Amino acid sequence: MRAVSICLVFLSLTFGAQAQTVDQIQTPAAQREFLQTLAAHEKAAADHQTHFSYLSSERSERTGGHLWSERVIESKSGRVRMLLAEDGKPLDEMRAKAERDRLQYLALHPQVVERDDAAHHKDELKAQSLLELLVRGYLYSNPRVEGKYLLLDFHPDPNYKPQSMEERVMAAMTGTVAVASGSVRVHRLTAHLDQEMSIGFGILATIHAGSSFTTERNEMPTTEWKTTDLDSKIDGRAIFFKTISSHAKYDRTDYHRLPDDLTVAQAVAMLTK
Template identity: 25%
Template sequence: MRPHAMLCLVTLAGTLTFAAHAQPTPTPQTAHDLVRDVIFNELHDRERDSHWEYRSNAVTPSQNLVREQVETSQGPIFRVLERGGRTLDADQARQEEARLNEYVKSPGQIEHVQHEHEVDEERLAGIMKMLPKAFLFEYEGSATGDVVRIAFRPDPAFVPDGYEARVVHVLAGTLTVDQRLKRMIDMDGHLIERVDFGFGILGHVEKGGTFEIHRVQVSAERWKTSLVAVHIQGKVLLFKNVSKDQQETRSDFRPVPHDISLQQAKEMLDHQADASLPVEARLAAGGR
């Protein structure tokens, strides 16, 4: 190769190298825009036709239950396996089997559970839609990497509509987000002020209450809630379910057919009873 040609190639290579290094670093997405995209994905995920079986441990001041639960198009169905930290005995297993048998044959009960499930889903979807409108967001630490933390606080310009929105709007805390997949991993918040309804006549919710929601990836496209912890103190006369003190953890997620019937779901619960209950309780529950 001629010296002149070699000099041109060296010069060109140097120019390209400099240009590559001189390219500006992409500007990270704003925290608000990232949250908006995350909420969109979470809401879109809820619209998909997908059902799962999982183990649930629900704890309230009055009970501690371990349940196996199966989602169906007619709502969830569950079997209690433990109460108060103890596996069901034969009498309790027999009562649980009778409850399940009655439930799958009762259209009224099924319709009621399905309605309550749909109401809960709509309420949660409404809260999620409200988040990008009701809060101000900023990154905690670096805005780069797969997992980022985003602090949120009430936007004073937002005017909440309704009792539930007023409670949500006084939350502040942190969102943990998978920035690459744009999915929520954790939402941890606390009430930064007391909320009075009807100047306190209709009730109130105390400052300092806490909540946490944790999400886990269970398939290439699906995420499920693995923890819901709510500890809010107060009294609201018109809405008895506003004041809560409960925690539920969910684990061992397994997909089930999207067209699974309640009877088929109960049979899956029966197999879990066979695997989890002592022999005497298993026989009382109709096990083999």
């Protein structure tokens, strides 16, 4: 059954992804249909995720504001990370040993990987939520071509009713989506808040103007699309003036396809060999 499902996804992405031209997305109706096709392709791909290893360079709340260089392996339980360097400096012997010990613990307790990966996945989930909003939450303008990509600018649809607080913030943003014209997949998504936004008259939360979110994805030699860059800068305050922020920036390179049934123990063995 799994093989049949994968084949159906492949067929939908191959035959449904007919090359589009900028002339075909000039009207609001055509743009809506184009974005519905885009959302269908992205959902099909998300439902059948494939696994890779890659090098990651990240500065975020998770790294304590430091620049971490890591080798990452995607297992069926989640991402297994091995820290290689901090702020451009390789780990000293003591810290390298602690990192190997941590990985050996994860090999015996894969549920920890699953729990931690879900917690650290919020910025990518934000990108997915923004993608889902593209179909229903925005109005579009200025269709144009940039190389092999079709670009559309978007701005809030005043008739759209957001379903959650987070969606209210995202639905208030303006930005640009760049789509691969052949496969109809998202290449780049940029969004920013032009003016300060208050929720509950500022009592529940205030998100500051200038907050922004950018993600870039590229096609791998295996035809899968993977996130290669992400930059999230969300600033504001919540109830009782608690500072809320989401600052994360990472770059991912050197992608290599892996088996989809890879276990955490196998991932650890690959990282520590």
